[in-house]
Amino acid sequence: MSYIALYREFRPTKFEDVIGQNPVTETLRRQVQNGRVAHAYLFSGGRGCGKTSTAKILSRAINCLHPVNGEPCNECEICKSALEGSLTDITEIDAASNNGVDNIRDIREQVEFMPTNAKYRVYIIDEVHMLSTGAFNALLKTLEEPPAHVIFILATTEPQKLPITILSRCQRFDFKRISIEDICKTLEKCVEKTGLDVEEGAIRLIARMADGAMRDAYSILDRCISDGESKITETKVRELVGIPEFEYLKDFAELLVSTNTEKLIEYMENIIMEGKNLEVFLLESIKFLRDILILKTSNNISNFNDAEKDAMLSIGNNIESTKLISLISKLSSVLNEMKWSTDAEVTFETGVLRVVIESNEGNKSVENKNNTSFLKNEVLTKLKENSKMRVYALLANSDIIEAEDGLIHIVFNSVLDETSKQYLQQDETKKAIKEAVIDVTKKDCKVKYVFLKG
Ligand SMILES: [Zn+2]
Incomplete structure (x- = not known):
């Protein structure tokens, strides 16, 4: 049995058989039923969700000799020849391989002629976003003044790549991912x-x-x-x-949220050595992290047993939800890069590593923040010890942040009056702060004030 056999055999032949796209197919069926068919349609949505099947059904429904409630009968002479692919009035074009201006010019010439057997000439252009600029312009001219006997059905996975001039000429239907x-x-x-x-x-x-x-x-x-x-x-x-086992996913997820990049590299090299399908592996890992996130926030998950859930939660407890979301999103970008990459192994390894290092840097800056609050308390204690109570009072409502090596930012959290500002600018005040900071950090520093605008 060939690879595509089942898909062909079970391809829907009526609107009502199209899975998961009920609002779209219902609207189209009614349009056919009421004779209110548009001259240009745009079907957008992910691959394999029924765009082309629906386009074929629509092309038969509008031409069928005995339509039933807007559905094609699939038995009349027109439907039969369309199903066999021998009806010349229905043309399917794959824009991925026929993207030139000449291909569209051919269509422009053809559309002037009346259909041979059917009522309408139908052009189904798949992956229409792949057309060249010249081809789009040629298509636009046809779309601007379509002959009454012509219908275009454009299908695309990437509608955002279409010129607005084309979009505005089409009745658009968005197809959903099937649940x-x-x-x-x-x-x-x-x-x-x-x-x-x-x-x-x-x-x-x-x-x-x-x-x-x-x-x-x-x-x-x-x-x-x-x-x-x-x-x-x-x-x-x-x-x-090539779906990885739970243990693999768990170990990898642990490394993704940890700071141990050496172990992570070692792990990824093993995965590559074992000849695992890296795209599937990363996709499953992303889904696994998403499941951890769901588990962490709602506990509403049914795919795992209790022991597995516990293991997942203990990973989830090591990372904040917002960071987990960011990690998932960045890893998804790596997965996307892999799809287009000539060397998926390198993209996998460097991409994942980059994401984890970035995420760890995020963690460090949080640690630094904790250290600076620590710094602030120590500095305040010193000022108190040195009886610099006016400075103490002003700095109590500030953040003290060590920005670069030796540069201390003091960010005042409320609007200060001019007298206080002048007081802070005095050499003696600055000296008191500097001494207190050096006392805590044991190194030389520069102090910079950051005032809120009043
Ligand atoms: Zn029919």
């Missing part, structure tokens, strides 16, 4: 129809790995089948996709 629940249900139906023997845990795991894309879910299941074993177990899916 794990919806993917599970769909896989269960598929398993039932095909008579495959698949463990419930395996289905859940596939749904989780598919990351919102039904196409990916089918392709994982397809790969499991092609292995030839009769029963598809959770363990098998785990092996096939």
